Amino acid sequence: MSHRLFVALRPPPEARAALLALMGGVADARWQTDAQLHATLAFLGELDRYQADAVAQALARLHAAPLALRYGDFGTFETARGRVSTLWIGLAPADAVAALAARVSATLVPAGIPLPGRRFVPHVTLARFPARGLPPEGLLRFLRDREPPGIGFTAAAVTLFESSLGREGAHYRPLLEVPLEAPGLR
Numbered sequence: 001m002s003h004r005l006f007v008a009l010r011p012p013p014e015a016r017a018a019l020l021a022l023m024g025g026v027a028d029a030r031w032q033t034d035a036q037l038h039a040t041l042a043f044l045g046e047l048d049r050y051q052a053d054a055v056a057q058a059l060a061r062l063h064a065a066p067l068a069l070r071y072g073d074f075g076t077f078e079t080a081r082g083r084v085s086t087l088w089i090g091l092a093p094a095d096a097v098a099a100l101a102a103r104v105s106a107t108l109v110p111a112g113i114p115l116p117g118r119r120f121v122p123h124v125t126l127a128r129f130p131a132r133g134l135p136p137e138g139l140l141r142f143l144r145d146r147e148p149p150g151i152g153f154t155a156a157a158v159t160l161f162e163s164s165l166g167r168e169g170a171h172y173r174p175l176l177e178v179p180l181e182a183p184g185l186r
Contacts (some may be wrong), residue, residue, distance in 0.1 A: 001148070002046040002048055003046070003047050003048075003052045003162050003186040004017075004045065004046050004162060004163045004164070004165075005009060005044040005045070005047055005052060005055060005160060005161065005162055005175075006042065006043045006044055006160075006161050006163060007040070007041045007042040007044070007059065007104050007108075007158055007159070007160055007161070008038035008039055008040045008041055008043075008158065008159055008161055009038060009039045009041060009097070009155045009157075009158060009159075010037070010038045010039075010068075010092050010093075010157070010159055011037060011038075011039075011069075011124065011153055011155070012153050012154070012156075014018075014151065014153070015071075015149075015153040016034050016037045016105070017034075017087065018071075018149035018151045019037055019071075019124065019126060019175065020034060020037075021149075022025045022112075022146055022149070023126060023140050024139070025125070025141070025142055026087070026127065026136050026138040026139050026142050027136055027137035027138055028130055028136050028137070029054055029087070029127035029128075029136060029138075029139075030124055030127060030128045030129070030131055030169060032126055032127065032128075033125065033144040033169075035171075035174060036125075036169070036170065036174060037124055037125075038099055038124065038159075038161070039091055039097065039122060039123060039124050039178045040152065040171070041097075041100060041101040041104045041158060042101060042104050042105055042108065042115055043115075044108075044113055044115070047113070048086065051112070051113065051126050053062075054111035054112065054113075054173065055108060055111045055113060055160065056131070056144060056160060056176050057111070057159070058107055058108050058109075058110050058111040059104070059107060059108065059176060059178055060104075060176065060178060061102065061107060062104065062107045062158065063181075064100055064103050064158075064180050065069075065180060065181070066154050066155060066181070067096050067097065067100060067154065067155040067179040067180070068090050068152065068153075068154055069092065069093075069096075069097070069152065069153055069154070069155055070091075070092050070150075070151065070153070071089050071092070071124075072089065072090030072091060072092040072094065072148060072150050073089070073090050073148060074087065074088070074089055074090075074126075074142075074143050074146070074148065075087075075089075075090060075121070075123065076088070076143075077086050079131065080175075083129075083131055084129055084131075084139060085128065085129055085131070086118070086123075086125055086127070086128055086129070087125075087126045087127040087128075087129070087142070088123040088124060088125050088126055089119070089121050089123060089124050089126055089141065089148055090122060091122040091123060091124065094105070095109060097122035097155075098120050098122060100155075100158070101120050101122070102182075104158060114125045128169070137167075155180065156179060156180055157177045157178060157179050157180055158177075158178050158180065159174050159175075159176065159177045159178070160174070160175045160177075161166045161173065161174055161175065162175055
């Protein structure tokens with residue numbers, strides 16, 4: 001049996017609530033639920049049970065300090081054909097999140113898990129869109145008229161999640177939470 005795994009930061013409840021309050025007003029958007037809001041640090045893909053165990057053991061040895069974060073600007077990802085597929089909000093400071101993602105990746109090297117070498121964009125997905133030629137109605141208005149929440153929060157843990165795909169979208173189940181602690185506390 002394989003497990004589709006990823007490592008992510010999960011904003012605390014009040015920071016997720018601020019994102020949920022923004023959602024709406026864009027035709028055909030599949031808005032993320034509270035349970036789906038996270039910032040992926042490393043997507044691991046399909047792993048067998050032994051690989052998943054090795055990832056959990058390696059991740060349990062992660063040493064990193066908590067991050068003081070805030071939401072940045074809105075952005076979109078597009079398909080190769082230029083269709084908007086995803087609406088997201090950035091995390092700032094981006095370099096701190098990127099450094100944590102690099103540390104997570106380095107921690108997983110002993111588990112023998114090859115990680116994709118694509119450009120890392122620290123973000124939380126807000127909505128996904130069907131693959132159609134037209135831009136989602138209301139998206140430009142959303143981007144023009146909405147302000148990112150002016151809320152700061154602390155990322156205090158990284159979580160290993162298992163992802164299951166279904167008709168209603170992805171369902172994420174936390175498998176392991178690793179606290180982020182100031183140096184010297186572990």
